[in-house]
Amino acid sequence: MDTYSDIKYVKGVGPKMAESLNKCGIFNVLDLLLYFPRDYENISVRKSILECAKAEKVIIECTVLNVLGDIRLKNNKTLSTIIFCQGDNEFKGKWFNQTYAKNSFKISSKYLITGKVDKFKEEITIMNPKIVKNTSMDENEIIATYPLKNNITNNFFNKIISDVLCNIIITENLPKGIIEKYSFCSLNDAIRSIHSPKSLELLNEAKRRLKFQELFTYSLKILMLKEFIKSHNNGIQFKMAKELTTLKAMLPYNLTKAQSKVVREILIDQKKDIGMNRLLQGDVGSGKTIVAIITMFNVVKNGYQTAMMAPTEILAKQHYEEIKNILKDFSLNIQILSGSTTAKNKQLIKQDLKSGTIDIIVGTHALIEDNVEFENLGMIVTDEQHRFGVSQRNRFSNKGKNIDILVMTATPIPRTLSLYLYGDLDVSIIDELPPGRQKIDTSYESMENSSKVYEFALEQINKGRQVYIVCPLVEENEEMKLSSVEVLYEKLKKDQFKYIEVGMVYGKMPSKLKNEIMDKFKAGEIKALVSTTVIEVGVNVPNATVMIIENAERFGLAQLHQLRGRVGRGEHKSYCILLANIKNNIVRKRLGILIKSNDGFFIAEEDLKTRGAGELFGIRQHGESGLILSDVIDDISILKLANSEAKRLIQSDNACDVMVKNEILQKIEQTSSYICFN
Structure with a gap:
């Protein structure tokens, strides 16, 4: 067995279980070994069932006395029951609508089980018990628990991991000197x-x-x-195109002083004979996109192609429409390439890019496919660059020679981290908002008052406005008690919003359907949009005046600020209402920061403090950063050491x-x- 062996050939897996593991992203042995535990349970303390308190989660050793038949209840639920014993003390294990659960237990066998204790008079019950470890297994005192789905049990997962580790030796791949220097284990x-x-x-x-x-x-x-x-730093010297004056005069609004300053900085970079490598930071709604359009236009007028890559199709489509609108009088060939582009159009666009007939291309990750070639690419722009992995940034940069690079983000990046994340980039900051932007009235409410909040939203809809509702999850999660897009969408359609058009979008929805719904929302046909954070970045619907965020305590402040920035883009008064489980002063204090401030830079710094550096730019290690175990903020001390050793290795002959x-x-x-x- 080696690390690239198909998962279906691992002992105990087979083709059917392999399909379930594939849905967790596990296709081979390496994927399995890199699927790290979510948590650990220490089983060295084993309590007597009589010592357990009601509602306490326990791990206990017990024997199966009897497996009872399933009972069908009136409320359309099925009750499954097992009688356990500890010596002379009997108690029950119960499951609702999990008839398969009891199949893992055998009469007279001993198990370690975990679950929540329920007590009623003299009867003790453990609800939804799960096997932690069959006592015939190894003697570990700490058991790994994994984020599993599709009826894969933790017990089964631990077993196949154990079997694989018994049949594989992992080869060391760090230099011996580093291992000895930091006393690392193998x-x-x-x-x-x-x-x-x-x-x-x-x-x-x-x-x-x-x-x-x-x-x-x-x-x-x-x-x-x-x-x-560095090695490709002989940049193209772009002249200042005379059409720039015409373009600025035709803009539907005047640039702010900050925007004008940043445009000058970029145009000066473009005139140099070394390649531009610049980071543009600006708060939500500060007008970064128009800066990018003006500077891309200058490159096009010098006879070169430009490309802009966005992290989502929704944002890419919006950028495409804005660029087309701003540059409509200049007879440029502007196209969009994304996952939902038809195969026929993709082929035509790729041909035109290669021949040089396309001036500006906007797209998603589709732009970095190997068969996307440019005739003479002069500048690339990446929007919300922190959402692209290092490999993706590399591949995009490789699309041209000596190209200018502009990266944009609405999320302030701490200086200590920017050196590690982006290297020695020149930094431009747009530190003011365009005039006329509405101040957003921000407040928080308890989840218990959600009916009142949705009544207010309906009042706004009846005035002709539109509403966003953001949830942390796509599907219902009973354990976490969080709002989900699907459940809330159905509830609102049947209850408060039953007489209006409601839409729903989430990240993994088919692109074509997602685009149709967003187009209807922009056109005003859909009045209320229930969504995940897929609408967090860049979406612009001026008529939307209410942003409701369910379970707001689950989001980072910087992310909440990004979501809030989706409203307040038109002439009407706008509102952001944070629905939260307000259990303590910590939650009140955190959400209070948003109420007091509209400054994204200040909010991002406070986010790092109040969340204990727990969230970077609204993403965690299993998100777009590509990291699966570490976090570049939480593990900054390790990052510094790792960065130092990587530098030494790069420079070594x-x-x-x-x-x-x-x-x-x-x-x-x-x-x-x-x-x-x-």
Whole structure:
């Protein structure tokens, strides 16, 4: 067995279970070993069932006394019951609508189970008990728990991990000097301990090693991008196109002083004989896109092509429409390339890009496909660049030679991190909003008052306005008790909004359907849009005046500020209402920051403080950053060490170091993970 063996050939898996594992993103042995635990349960303390308090979550050892038949209840639920015992003490395990759960238990067998205790008079019950470990298994005291779905049990997952680890040896791939310098455990030991730790000390050592491994490789990739930019730094010298004056005079509004300053900075860069590599920061609604359009226009008028890449199709389509509108009088060939572009149009667009007949192309990740070629690309713009992985940024930069690069973000980046994330970029900041932007009335309400909030939203709709409603989840999650798009959408259609048109969008919805719904919302046909954070970035509907965010306590402040920025874009008074489970002063204090301030830079800094650096730009390690274990803020000390060692390796002429560097970079391309091994 090796790391690239198909998961279906692992003992106990087979084709049917492999399909369920595939839905978790697990296709081979490497994927399995990189599917790290969400949490751990320490089972060294085993309580007697008599000592357990009501509503307490416990782990106890017990024996199955009897498996009872299922009972069909009046409320269309099915009750499954098992009688457990601890010596002479009996108690029940109960499941609702999980008839398969009891199939994992055998009469007279011993188990460690976990669940929440319920007590009624003399009867003790554990609700929805799960097997932590069959007592015939190994003697670990700490059990890994995984974020599983599709009826894959934690017990089964632990078992196949254990079987794989018994049949594989993981080859070390960090230089020996680094391992000795920082007293790291071996990669083989780290992978074993992260899944099956013998102690908390060994678990922490494994995490330290793997986080370093991930951030070292991440830094290596960033530094290679820097090297590429350096080696291709003989930039194109663009002249100041005379048509710029005409374009500025034709704009539907005057640029702010900050916008004009940034345009000048970029145009000066474009005149130089070294390639531009500039980061543009600006708060929500500060007008970054028009700056990009003006500077892209200058490049086009010098006879070169330009490209803009956005993280979502919704945003790409919006940029495309805005560019077409602003430049409509200049006879330019402007196209969009995304996942929903038809195969026929994709082929035509790719041909026209290669022949040079397209002046400006806007798109999503589709722009970095290998078969997308340019005749003479002069400038690329990436919007919300933090949402693109390092590999994606590399591939986009490789589309041309000596091109100017402009990266834009509405999320302020702390200086200490920007060096690691983006290298030595020149930074431009738009620090003022265009005149006429409405101040958004922000408030928070308890989730219990949601009916009152939706009544207010309906009043606004009856005045001709539109409403956004954002939820943290797509599907219902009973354990977390969070609002979901699907459930709230159905509820609003049947209740408060039953006489108006309601729409629903979320990230994984088919692009064509998502675009149709967004077009209807922009046209005013849909009055209320229930959504995930897919509408967080850049969506512009001036008639939308109410933003309702359910379970607002689950979002970072910077992300809430981004969402709030979707309203207040027209002439009408706008509102942002944060519906939250307000259980303590910490939640009140956090949400209070949004009520007091509309300054995105201030809010981002406060977000880092109040959330303990828990969220970077609204994404976590399993999101677009590509990191699966570490976090570039929480693990900043490890990142500094990893970055330092990666720099040394990049600069080294030692044959062994060069071989290690090339091998790691090759593995990243093969696995798309920063933790890679044989």
